Amino acid sequence: MSAPHDDDRLLDHSYDGIQEYDNPMPRWWLYIFWGTIVWGVLFWLNVPGIGVGKGRIADYDASVAAAAADMPAEPSAGPDAAALLAASQDPTAVAAGRTVFGAYCSACHGPDGGGVIGPNLTDAYWIHGGSPEAVYHTVNVGVLEKGMPAWGPTLKPDEVNAVVAYVISLQGTTPAAPKAPEGTMDPPADAPSGDS
Ligand code: HEC
Incomplete structure (x- = not known):
């Protein structure tokens, strides 16, 4: 130092x-x-x-x-048919689904589900099945080769559930310009379609 x-x-x-x-x-x-x-x-x-x-x-x-x-939960694990049918009669779920539908679906299916590029969702005729599980499946995985996007990866699980509930709730409604029925008659069981 x-x-x-x-x-x-x-x-x-x-x-x-x-x-x-x-x-x-x-x-x-x-x-x-x-x-x-x-x-x-x-x-x-x-x-x-x-x-x-x-x-x-x-x-x-x-x-x-x-x-x-x-x-997000596994997109394949969807709610069961009873839950979807119940949601289709629950005004809150249907209102949430209407919002999702307006944002993501109405361009191809029409604002009231009457159909544009995509088929009419208000009639009892379905290309891919009208049961709640079938509608859920179609919305979740889409029909890519026919131009229907898969919404499972895009939307949140509760948004998919809500929009499926909304689609089911459209059964039997009368859109302004309905597209002709496509597919086969398969009304969602107990859906408010009037004829089931
Ligand atoms: C880019 C256009 C497009 C958009 C956006 C779209 N769809 Fe579709 N959708 C289609 C087409 C096209 C089909 C018919 C597929 C076929 O012919 O197999 C279809 C079919 C369906 C079906 C089955 C109908 C049947 O008869 O079996 C359901 C249910 C459906 N769409 C719901 C939805 C929902 C819910 C949304 C919004 C989250 C949505 N789609 C958004 C184009 C679209």
């Missing part, structure tokens, strides 16, 4: 003839020293099972659970 400072004070003890100065540690060093102790206490409080904090593993588990909750 450099030459002794003016304020170097020789302590008055001597061990085996060795004497030492009383040089305090620099302020910056002391602040870091005390800081690490305070940090250590706070960190220790965050150790799982001891302190107030839940710890990194719990934090990790919580973020995994949050991410899992954000993931």
